[in-house]
Amino acid sequence: MRVLVLGGTGTIGSAVVRELLRSGHDVIALARSESAARKLTGAGALPIAGDISTPQRWLAALPPLGAIIQAAAAFGDDDQMTERRLLQGLLPFMSSASRTTRFIYTGGCWLFGPSRETITTEQTPFAPLPAFAWGVTHCRLVLDTPGIHPIVIHPAMVYEPSGGVFSRFHSDAIERDAVRVVDAEHVSWPLVHSADLATLYRLALERSDPRETYLGAAIDGLPVGRIARAFARRFGTRNRDPEVISAHAVAAELGEWARGYGLDQRQSGEKARRRLGWEPKHLDPESEVAAIV
Numbered sequence: 001m002r003v004l005v006l007g008g009t010g011t012i013g014s015a016v017v018r019e020l021l022r023s024g025h026d027v028i029a030l031a032r033s034e035s036a037a038r039k040l041t042g043a044g045a046l047p048i049a050g051d052i053s054t055p056q057r058w059l060a061a062l063p064p065l066g067a068i069i070q071a072a073a074a075f076g077d078d079d080q081m082t083e084r085r086l087l088q089g090l091l092p093f094m095s096s097a098s099r100t101t102r103f104i105y106t107g108g109c110w111l112f113g114p115s116r117e118t119i120t121t122e123q124t125p126f127a128p129l130p131a132f133a134w135g136v137t138h139c140r141l142v143l144d145t146p147g148i149h150p151i152v153i154h155p156a157m158v159y160e161p162s163g164g165v166f167s168r169f170h171s172d173a174i175e176r177d178a179v180r181v182v183d184a185e186h187v188s189w190p191l192v193h194s195a196d197l198a199t200l201y202r203l204a205l206e207r208s209d210p211r212e213t214y215l216g217a218a219i220d221g222l223p224v225g226r227i228a229r230a231f232a233r234r235f236g237t238r239n240r241d242p243e244v245i246s247a248h249a250v251a252a253e254l255g256e257w258a259r260g261y262g263l264d265q266r267q268s269g270e271k272a273r274r275r276l277g278w279e280p281k282h283l284d285p286e287s288e289v290a291a292i293v
């Protein structure tokens with residue numbers, strides 16, 4: 001299948017590109033810089049020059065497609081308008097295509113509230129982090145668009161041993177006296193390795209019925225204190241106990257979206273396992289951190 005990947009050089013998108021190519025799909029990816037284009041070419045994908053904020057400039061240049069995967073995110077102040085412009089261009093483009101286009105849209109675990117005494121599933125009502133409340137509207141817009149084959153995936157916290165949501169732990173362990181966590185050590189994050197998440201995207205592309213939603217959580221929840229201590233041990237950080245900072249502090253440093261680091265969540269990927277045959281392989285992040293070279 002010929003697939004266009006948006007965000008193909010990010011943590012999620014680059015893993016998706018690799019997974020699709022390994023599985024024999026023909027991958028085209030949007031590149032907004034020459035360095036991004038070189039990275040995509042090196043991976044085996046065909047780069048198309050463009051930016052998600054101006055879809056009208058590159059949509060007409062696309063060849064016939066079987067699917068589009070939207071995995072781009074900038075975590076900036078204008079994310080809502082950028083995403084809105086993208087969907088205003090993409091959705092009519094796909095609806096008017098001569099063949100039904102599969103469209104995998106990326107939501108996020110922060111569209112759901114704290115888990116408290118339960119584990120979040122696809123049936124749990126949305127309770128979004130305020131900075132991402134617009135994402136709920138966009139997910140519904142995608143699922144309600146006629147003439148396409150829409151699928152929404154809500155990734156858990158996406159990690160690589162020293163990257164993704166672990167990149168801050170990694171840099172703290174090397175550069176500071178203690179690894180910082182937001183709000184409390186017991187705050188739990190649902191987790192998924194980027195490679196496992198990429199497999200989920202491929203399986204959804206190949207097997208999912210239209211208008212389905214999946215939570216991409218390989219690990220229901222892991223306390224952030226355990227992650228922080230794993231990094232402190234691996235890098236010999238002076239203080240092995242994490243430094244607890246407030247959500248207000250991290251929001252002041254990075255933006256309101258960063259309050260999500262303090263959300264105490266547990267989420268289930270059971271539906272993806274049962275419906276799509278998803279079998280995550282990375283289920284011990286602490287051992288992966290210990291093995292960082």
